[in-house]
Amino acid sequence: MDEKSHDLCENLKMENAMSKHDLVKSILMIPVSLLVVGIMLFDIWYGEELFSDLWILYVPVLLFLFVLFIVTFAYAIWRLSDNHRSILNWISFAIFLIFLLFYILAPVNDIKNKLNFELYKDKRCEVVEMVKERLLEPEQNSRGVILPEGYESTSTGGDIVIYSNADEITIGFWILKGFLNSGYSMFIYSSSDDMNSIRKLWPDILETDIIERIENHWFYLNADRS
Numbered sequence: 001m002d003e004k005s006h007d008l009c010e011n012l013k014m015e016n017a018m019s020k021h022d023l024v025k026s027i028l029m030i031p032v033s034l035l036v037v038g039i040m041l042f043d044i045w046y047g048e049e050l051f052s053d054l055w056i057l058y059v060p061v062l063l064f065l066f067v068l069f070i071v072t073f074a075y076a077i078w079r080l081s082d083n084h085r086s087i088l089n090w091i092s093f094a095i096f097l098i099f100l101l102f103y104i105l106a107p108v109n110d111i112k113n114k115l116n117f118e119l120y121k122d123k124r125c126e127v128v129e130m131v132k133e134r135l136l137e138p139e140q141n142s143r144g145v146i147l148p149e150g151y152e153s154t155s156t157g158g159d160i161v162i163y164s165n166a167d168e169i170t171i172g173f174w175i176l177k178g179f180l181n182s183g184y185s186m187f188i189y190s191s192s193d194d195m196n197s198i199r200k201l202w203p204d205i206l207e208t209d210i211i212e213r214i215e216n217h218w219f220y221l222n223a224d225r226s
Helices: 003-082 087-105 108-119 121-132 195-201
Strands: 144-146 159-164 169-176 183-190 210-215 218-224
Touching (some): 003 087, 003 108, 108 218, 121 159, 195 218
Antiparallel strands (some): 159 169, 169 183, 210 218
């Protein structure tokens, strides 16, 4: 074998090795993309609760997740531009793109709130019955009640708010407690099924706060203070 043939064989071996190495990277990028997007979806679902409970620790974690998403998405774009014929590179890119389109275009908070309401509806109804039967009552000079074990997931922070009079009981289940004066949101049960009575009973609800009916006796309150 002459020197040129030998060099050609060596080059082909190197290209083949590089091709296999690149294929492994493309394959591994798919589960990495799914993992990163899965973490971001987890943050969308539990982020408000984590922020309410662990805001000092949560802020750097949130920044890390943001950087992680940007870096991995940029890497997926680079791999696609480097080899746009690879279906594996297109899959990795599509995973990020679908998530971005969902996050930007879809009413994420509305979807999340609807899922949250349906997921914990039965347990919230059980809490309502416990309040009506006086198994759960606020302490003197307080409107907050700590939920018993097994019901903490029905309200962010594991507590509810009760406002009542002789004719009506209203119970608030936290969705977002907010930070300082950033506002809050919650599901509110009203025994009278009257939106106006909620405004009368709850002293901290402003006229600009939005109350929407979900179904009979259940309302969604968005108290935006921004």
